[in-house]
Amino acid sequence: MPLVTLGINHISSPVALRERLAISEHELGDALRSLGALAPVSEGAILSTCNRTEVYAALSPETAGAEDLLAEWLAGRHGLRRQEFDGHLYSYRDSEAAGHLMSVAAGIDSMILGEPDIQRQVRLALEAAQGARSVGTLLQRLFQEALTVGKRVRTETGLARGSFSVGAAAVELATQIFGESLSGHTVLVLGAGKMSEVTARHLQARGAPTVLVANRTYEKATHLAAQIGGEARRFDELSDALLSADIVVCSTSAPHFVVTRSLVKEAMRARRNRPLFLIDIAVPRDVDPSVDALDNVYLYNLDHLQAFVAKARHARESEISKARAIVQAGADEYSRWRSGLEVAPLVVAVREKLDAVRLAELSRLRARLPGLSDKEWRLIEQAMQSVTNKIAHPAIVALKDASGSDTSATEMDAIRRAYGLADVVAPTNDEAPAPFLRLEDTRKAGGE
């Protein structure tokens, strides 16, 4: 049963494209049901964050063009044509797909190296898939394994220590505009997510005395405001909030621009041209990019933060190799488990076949030798059981040894033919078709 990952992320595509393929939290259940409804998809999960949209699917073995199928599904779901994003998709199969999810959970693949929030996002993706009943043994185990690997990387390496976060980037940029201390500068947080909270806390730590929190759901704004010692604002008070705030952190899940050019232009007039710093960490973006052209307005989105990330990544190169080793070990472990899972039906089939032969021979023998005592029959049955076990043993050992190796398909096929078990299907290990990227290539081309 092939395992396929198809996705788009901050390395393979700009934010303008990523936001068009994003799947928001409230759309996730519906998307998972739609994915699960595809005929060859037996298990499906979706990981959609501000930096990536990835589809994980276990498909029936005879599926041809699994990547194309998933890409078409993605395009159809967002009302796009394949040509609009084809060159930006990457895909992986089987052990590479597993390794990829583990790298993601560990924060190696994140824009902010080692950032902690991705672990929570991977867990949410698993929970959403469990809620939609779209995951089974394969993906469930994969996501759990990825979470374990992510945790190991964070505790056993320095990858996440002093991790350069969006919050830290926001502070560094804000101090270039307003000065070392942000005292006297109000922060406005749009959206009540985890990223908003983290960023707001960074800015508070640098002296920002007041944090305003606005969210479409007022209760969420109140909750976050209470957590960080801020003040909640209703979303329709946004234009007023823009008058007092100097730093605005945007991370709503709105599918359109929340902060428009006209809104900011009007606000700048009313705030008498005091500089305004907007940091847009939402995907889809919250702030109209044309806002950046306005005088005294400085707008940064996730793509603009790449430079900071590159700097932090460079400083922690040695930790990356340690983290990769842990990911590789996790991926190998998962592959072994999965191969074991794939040879299991054949092992069972071999046993059943031999048992059937043994029982048939015993039955024939009973008809020919009616005068044997029960004790004698028990001895004959034990002898035949021993013979079948001895015949099955080398085949089962060979299958278990071959599981996960490059030759496992060949050896399974040989045993299948030897025992006349043609209907027990072999796993596939096809390479991804040509139109899809491999992230190693994009990284070499200057991604992160």
Next chain:
Amino acid sequence: MTVYALGEPLLLVVAAVLYLASSVGYGAHLLLRTPSLAVGARALAWAAVAVQTVAIGVHCAQTHQTPFTTPAETLSAVAWAVALAYLALELTLRPKPTALGAFALPASFLFLFGGAVLQRDAALSVRHVSEANLLDSNVISLHVLALLFAFGLLTLAFGCAILYQAQHRMLKQKRVLGGLFGLLPPLARLEQIAFALVSFAFPLLTVGLIAGILRAAGGGMGSGWAADPKVIASFVSWAVYGAYLTLHVALHWRGPRANYFLLGGLLVMLATLFAPTTHRFD
């Protein structure tokens, strides 16, 4: 050896070398952020100002003239005023605006060097003795000194505008890795300092120009003094800085648009030094 024996030219050479060394120190501090570099650069700047003050004193004692009778002398005096204004700013502000030092001290060096180049014709100052005598009045002293210090302060405001524009461009173009990013003062602080400098300089500029008008109207410059290019340039520069302050205070102009006034204003001020002129008291 007395300062008289040393002579003014040698003292100016020493001052120029000290300005240059201080410039290097402030530049290195801007890039490396080593505190001892700023301390050294500051000491060199004070030494340069002290040596040039002595040179000005020697000049006055030897010639019995104020040292502003020629464009060359005025440029040298502006070098001194810029350095002095910067050091006064360092004494006043916390944290010290050392990044501005990397602009101010090179400016002082260049003004002094430019003055030396113009001074090559030594006879020039002799030719103007009669004019210099005419400068020997309180009104003219006020005129020259007010304009001199205004020039110094406005040069620093120009420096703030340059640094602001550099920082602004880096932030707008998202060039946040390497280069000067993170080394320049924040935008808000540069804007604040520039506004404070112009707020001090503008009254000086106004007093200087009024003193000049009073002296010119009192006779000695001929009837067409008001049409003199130097006088016109002086009024244009006054109008530019007046507009800057008005727009800043009344219409809250900030950022690049306001900076264009600071950049343009100093260029007009420089034009007053080199404009063809009938600025004579004969």
